[in-house]
Amino acid sequence: VKTTAHESRLLVISDIHMGNRLHRTREEFTEFVHFALEHRYSICINGDGIDLAQLSLAHLVSDITPSLGLFLKFGENDLRIYYTVGNHDIALEHFLTDVGRMMVVPFLSVTSGDKRIRIEHGHMYDDMFLRFPRIYFVFTLIGRFAIAISPGFYDALHRFNSAFVAFSEWALSGFGLMKKKKKKKDETEEREDRIVGERECFRAGADASGSRGFDAVLFGHTHFQGTGTLMDGVKYYNTGAWFGDPHCVAIHDGQIWFGSVADLVRNGDPFPQSTSDVVRAITGVYPVQQSTEHRFTLTDQFAATPQ
Amino acid sequence: MKITRQHETQDFVDGQIVFREGESSSEMFVVRTGKVEITKTVGGHAMRLALLDRGAFFGEMSLLEGLPRSATARAVGKVSLLVLRPGSLLLQIRRDPTFAFELLQQLSGRIRELNDKLVIKTSTAEFGNRLARSAFLTDAAAEFNAPAASPERPVAP
Numbered sequence: 001v002k003t004t005a006h007e008s009r010l011l012v013i014s015d016i017h018m019g020n021r022l023h024r025t026r027e028e029f030t031e032f033v034h035f036a037l038e039h040r041y042s043i044c045i046n047g048d049g050i051d052l053a054q055l056s057l058a059h060l061v062s063d064i065t066p067s068l069g070l071f072l073k074f075g076e077n078d079l080r081i082y083y084t085v086g087n088h089d090i091a092l093e094h095f096l097t098d099v100g101r102m103m104v105v106p107f108l109s110v111t112s113g114d115k116r117i118r119i120e121h122g123h124m125y126d127d128m129f130l131r132f133p134r135i136y137f138v139f140t141l142i143g144r145f146a147i148a149i150s151p152g153f154y155d156a157l158h159r160f161n162s163a164f165v166a167f168s169e170w171a172l173s174g175f176g177l178m179k180k181k182k183k184k185k186d187e188t189e190e191r192e193d194r195i196v197g198e199r200e201c202f203r204a205g206a207d208a209s210g211s212r213g214f215d216a217v218l219f220g221h222t223h224f225q226g227t228g229t230l231m232d233g234v235k236y237y238n239t240g241a242w243f244g245d246p247h248c249v250a251i252h253d254g255q256i257w258f259g260s261v262a263d264l265v266r267n268g269d270p271f272p273q274s275t276s277d278v279v280r281a282i283t284g285v286y287p288v289q290q291s292t293e294h295r296f297t298l299t300d301q302f303a304a305t306p307q
Numbered sequence: 308m309k310i311t312r313q314h315e316t317q318d319f320v321d322g323q324i325v326f327r328e329g330e331s332s333s334e335m336f337v338v339r340t341g342k343v344e345i346t347k348t349v350g351g352h353a354m355r356l357a358l359l360d361r362g363a364f365f366g367e368m369s370l371l372e373g374l375p376r377s378a379t380a381r382a383v384g385k386v387s388l389l390v391l392r393p394g395s396l397l398l399q400i401r402r403d404p405t406f407a408f409e410l411l412q413q414l415s416g417r418i419r420e421l422n423d424k425l426v427i428k429t430s431t432a433e434f435g436n437r438l439a440r441s442a443f444l445t446d447a448a449a450e451f452n453a454p455a456a457s458p459e460r461p462v463a464p
Contacts, residue, residue: 209406212409
């Protein structure tokens, strides 16, 4: 299983839940894939791309068919598709290998420019998923009906669920008496940097993972999008889910952009490429043109000296 | 040395020794920034085994087996290392399950590399032996002046 990759340009999304009976992502996802292809980005679906836990095969086929043809074009353009396994598609661990142009991985360590970026779904840090799998399953079922009512209702329920879990953790820790008292200033700073609704265990997981020489850690799973800074300045991003306002991370030679998919598609590429960049990406060589003096000149901006 | 809420780190300057061959320390390290050179003394000379980049593990042999260090680790440039002590290894695996996966992955990679090197070394040695054997036979044949085994005949590999 290869879990490392070098990518100059990569778009990361998570939790599309394709094939979910009650939530459809056909149009938005197809548009997103079109965008990636058009602007020469490889893509990484960071877990729960296919909702095997709540699957309707008819919906899955209908949702994914328009994108399948586009997936083939990624190969033709020397772009890749990475798929990190999540808790709703955990069965895909059987396919931990390259499936054509798609690499199915448990997690991914990407080198882009001089930056190392860790991409994981994040469910391995979810203490509820690991310690109380049955309760987790019940909440998944409740969530399924909530989506049927409306995405807003699902969000509200999700927040209630997180609050309930936080309360349980607080109660189990002896109503906070077991925890050390922190300085007020530290608490305020920490709160500002925290993703609203996200439980502590994910941040701790990102901290542990990021401490191993990464510049940024990308999670999904929680369905709460946002960013924060971990210990030692490691950046943390959560790309949320496609139930409400889907978010994504765009990576270009180590630079990272975070925002909503709708903004990305509407406003255009945050890291636009010049024609020579595109030629170089495809051919691997600097494009040359004939000057008036019948000499060849490198047109690339980094090598503009006439020969 | 810096101990944060969850992990312990150590910083080194260029050329500083992290541990020496034969030492009995038992920590394991993960490279957070910079590079680390691993060398082993062979016949009085230091032989470079590896140059480790960010994210690479080293020192795991002493931690897992409790034996003295089998090589020397030296910082190349400014280096920051994540330190894992025997008591915190299981906790680290519990906290960060992918850590165990990556550790196994790197160990497996190193075994594969060693196997490849062993195959090359064995086949080179075998080829050398064969060559020596055929040279010996050729010389012996020439000595006995046997025209059928003349040194001008091509030697079978």
